[in-house]
Amino acid sequence: MSERALVIERLNKIFTTPNERVVALREIDLQVKQGEFITVIGPSGCGKSTLLKIVAGLDVEYDGKVELNGQQIKGPSLEKGFIFQEPRLFPWLTVEKNIAGDQSLKDPKVRGKVHELIRLVKLEGFEKAYPKELSGGMAQRVSIARALLRKPDILLLDEPFGALDAFTRSHMQEVLLNIWETNKTTMIFVTHDLDEAVFLGQRVVIMNPRPGHIKSVLPIELSFPRKRSSLAFQEMRRTVLNEFEKVEEESYTVGAGI
Numbered sequence: 451m452s453e454r455a456l457v458i459e460r461l462n463k464i465f466t467t468p469n470e471r472v473v474a475l476r477e478i479d480l481q482v483k484q485g486e487f488i489t490v491i492g493p494s495g496c497g498k499s500t501l502l503k504i505v506a507g508l509d510v511e512y513d514g515k516v517e518l519n520g521q522q523i524k525g526p527s528l529e530k531g532f533i534f535q536e537p538r539l540f541p542w543l544t545v546e547k548n549i550a551g552d553q554s555l556k557d558p559k560v561r562g563k564v565h566e567l568i569r570l571v572k573l574e575g576f577e578k579a580y581p582k583e584l585s586g587g588m589a590q591r592v593s594i595a596r597a598l599l600r601k602p603d604i605l606l607l608d609e610p611f612g613a614l615d616a617f618t619r620s621h622m623q624e625v626l627l628n629i630w631e632t633n634k635t636t637m638i639f640v641t642h643d644l645d646e647a648v649f650l651g652q653r654v655v656i657m658n659p660r661p662g663h664i665k666s667v668l669p670i671e672l673s674f675p676r677k678r679s680s681l682a683f684q685e686m687r688r689t690v691l692n693e694f695e696k697v698e699e700e701s702y703t704v705g706a707g708i
């Protein structure tokens with residue numbers, strides 16, 4: 451974990467619409483090491499999705515340095531996987547074909563890799579199932595496997611478990627940690643859920659809106675596997691919550707024009 455995979459320096463992003471000019475991100479500085487798991491939380495509108503899209507290369511209209519492995523990000527590429535809140539699968543394709551995408555399952559290498567990923571995301575037996583036969587959590591696991599087939603250096607996840615029930619969500623967190631520990635893929639995970647941020651992240655980035663900026667970056671010095679019921683976890687959660695409440699108070703104050 452010594453190499454810096456992602457270097458963001460003085461990143462600024464402004465949206466200009468006919469009616470207004472929104473400073474979505476102001477002076478963002480962040481460095482993420484190879485293989486690190488970063489979670490990002492913050493109130494609605496603080497620029498979490500905008501930041502993730504810029505790193506993904508889905509939005510290239512920005513100012514500042516955003517480098518992945520020493521290369522300025524200028525567009526999407528196979529090095530960067532993106533997981534949206536909803537799985538976005540092709541309904542007419544089976545699980546294995548959704549994962550394979552434009553790669554042919556007739557190729558034994560592709561087939562082997564797809565089936566390895568199906569095991570990794572715990573979907574054995576569902577290779578030939580169609581998306582409509584899957585639960586929300588299963589469908590999201592298919593989309594994660596699809597992203598992993600391209601062997602991304604970094605996986606960017608925008609509230610991927612936001613639509614799932616609490617039980618499935620907690621299961622998916624375990625599945626994702628298992629993938630991370632197996633593949634050592636760098637992860638940036640955006641969430642609204644403080645518990646999820648502390649459970650998954652090695653560092654939690656707390657953002658503040660108007661304009662969107664990084665308020666603090668807190669290291670989560672808890673070894674894996676983590677236990678929510680442990681005293682250490684509860685204490686860490688409280689520390690992050692205290693910081694987060696300051697952000698919420700500030701954003702309320704700014705929002706209310708006080």
Ligand SMILES: Nc1ncnc2c1ncn2[C@@H]1O[C@H](COP(=O)(O)OP(=O)(O)OP(=O)(O)O)[C@@H](O)[C@H]1O
Binds near residue numbers: 492501662
């Ligand atoms: N295409 C756009 N045009 C104009 N303004 C935009 C656009 N996309 C985002 N914004 C504005 O940029 C700011 C940051 O939005 P963003 O979606 O990144 O926030 P977020 O933290 O991901 O919010 P949420 O948690 O609600 O998803 C907001 O003020 C939003 O209104």
